[in-house]
Amino acid sequence: MSGDQLHNDSQIEADFRANDSHKHKDKHKDREHRHKEHKKDKEKDREKSKHSNSEHKDSSEKKHKEKEKTKHKDGSSEKHKDKHKDRDKEKRKEEKSKSSGDVKIKKEKENGFSSPPRIKDEPDDDGYYASPKEDSKPLKRPREEDDDEYKPKKIKTEDIKKSKKRKQEEEEDNKAKKTKSKDKKVPEGDNKKKKQKKEEEQKWKWWEEERYPEGIKWKFLEHKGPVFAPPYEPLPENVKFYYDGKVMKLSPKAEEVATFFAKMLDHEYTTKDIFRKNFFKDWRKEMTSEEKSTITNLNKCDFSQMSQYFKAQSEARKQMSKEEKQKIKEENERLLKEYGFCIMDNHKERIANFKIEPPGLFRGRGNHPKMGMLKRRIMPEDIIINCSKDSKVPPPPPGHKWKEVRHDNKVTWLVSWTENIQGSIKYIMLNPSSRIKGEKDWQKYETARRLKKCVDKIRNQYREDWKSKEMKVRQRAVALYFIDKLALRAGNEKEEGETADTVGCCSLRVEHINLHPELDGQEYMVEFDFLGKDSIRYYNKVPVEKRVFKNLQLFMENKQPEDDLFDRLNTSILNKHLQDLMEGLTAKVFRTYNASITLQQQLKELTTPDDNIPAKILSYNRANRAVAILCNHQRAPPKTFEKSMMNLQTKIDAKKDQLADARRELKSAKADAKVRRDEKSKKTVESKKKAVQRIEEQLMKLEVQATDREENKQIALGTSKLNYLDPRISVAWCKKWGIPVEKIYNKTQREKFAWAIDMADEDYEF
């Protein structure tokens, strides 16, 4: 298959799939919503479902309350997994029996889903793709050697010489800074340049140093603690809240929560029943008893004045003078300078998120049962500080104290707290450019490269396991095949009712796949349709091997749509097995491996040596896109997409006219030169020629831009670029073809991948 073909096919696929996906997104959501609601409603509601909407809502709310009560009363029953599962299955069964009458949805689904298979290339023989040839070239740097990864990790201590050198350098740097501040005679521009140069020279190459022993994350850590959200500022007197048409002054606490809702009034969220219900419940908790007895119906609340006030405020912010904006900018910079960095082992490192999340309303993704709940304000008393014993512990704000100060150098976080919505722990950690994150990232790609070496063996093994006598082994083998072939996520188990109903490979249910012995002229087709991470829909039709198909039929035998497809499997079983096959191997390594290897293959196929730089970059983006499609990285089409495409087209048309004019002028200049035969007219011809060339180039650039943008409409390239693609592949490609790395990675990305930019040469092979 040629590069072009591949590109075109994948593009068509992408468009089909993306259109499909968005067309049906809402329907899907509706269906999912019904699914959940019905689960809650159980038997009694079966009858009621025929009744009016409002009735249905009321009863479901009651049921929900009952459910919550029983949850609290009888926690033990909740804990028992099998019972739990069985009950879910029962509920799902009921839901299914109800929704089976939903002809409309089914019909539309049949009509709408026509995307071609979206899989990686496979040779015809066995539906199995060969891994690329392994490269035996020695890698330049010692730490790139895979052997390093194979051996059980040796305990390494920091090279004394190096650390001494580092200290020396730092001291010199400090001296230099001092003298620089004294020296006022040097012109500022010069100073800046020098400073920049110096900074570049002094970028710490942690990747050239020894790693710490396994488990030790740092030896010294000092920071200033977190920045708390600004306190609530009460609304001005003239901004009123109305209840049932009458002005009502709210207590500060209730008012603050009301403003959260008012700020979101234009958002679709605030029209959703669950959101409103959750918000109202939590809002009432913040009210005084008087307010509670008055405000009993959210529909009677009028937040419009508040909403307008915030809109006016944001408008005023936009209209601020340059000076005012500058002042704010400076204040932010000051905050960043003070709290945005820490000292970790002799190095100043940037902190990723030093600000504590402000209070507000929880905005889950997809059909989240907790959307609208109040995310409470985090106080110093909620905060755990982590730093080294010999560091200066950050002082809590006056009149407050920390929940705890600990000195745990086996973890990377500086600050943590527990949020109130899911009860999960949130952390303040370092920036991706830091040593601690970079090292981990590098390690991740090294693990994926190790997988490359044994992936053939693993593939042979799971193919064998499709024939196993043990059901558990067969399920494991088929699931692994999907994870490998389709880059599916592992699919951990989730607590029912706590999050949106999304799945990954191991948690797929029977209802998420459809088997077609023949479809679109191909045999043994599996049709996937489920909501994955972030409730992004995964829809794909894939031809599989006969044995896989037969196994799937077996797994689905005597099961209901809401039953687990792989009922003998979970991620922990799968990962334990993978661990036996290769040290450090887990399900997610396959995603990294397949993404990176795909990029490398695609770059080889798509890059045309004679192309100019913009065309080569288009090829790069196409290779990147192939990965994004594989990993199902979608985005909502930008709101201004159509408009901006139209503008671009207008520009292209204008450029075409300009080109036509220029060509005409060139032609007449040539004719003129033929007659006159003098130097002057020759020169004119030359300059006209150049003008044509220049315009041609400009036109080409615009056209490339248009193609790229169109192909990217619903595909997000960033996620794979940042998390799945070994940056050394991109760096090597840039070096090989003389493309400035800035064209591929922006400043932040270059900082994150500094290690790769420094160490990869053009021969690098993933």
Place this chain on the structure above:
DNA sequence: GTGGTTACTTAGTACTCCATTA
């Protein structure tokens, strides 16, 4: 084997800022 907890990576979206254009 299970459930709970913890630590960390991966993810999409909303917002901000700055360059370009009218």
Place this chain on the structure above:
DNA sequence: TAATGGAGTACTAAGTAACCAC
């Protein structure tokens, strides 16, 4: 000079997976 648009950034939700106790 204001409007526009797009790249880059901030934010934080939602995953994966390890570990531990039972």
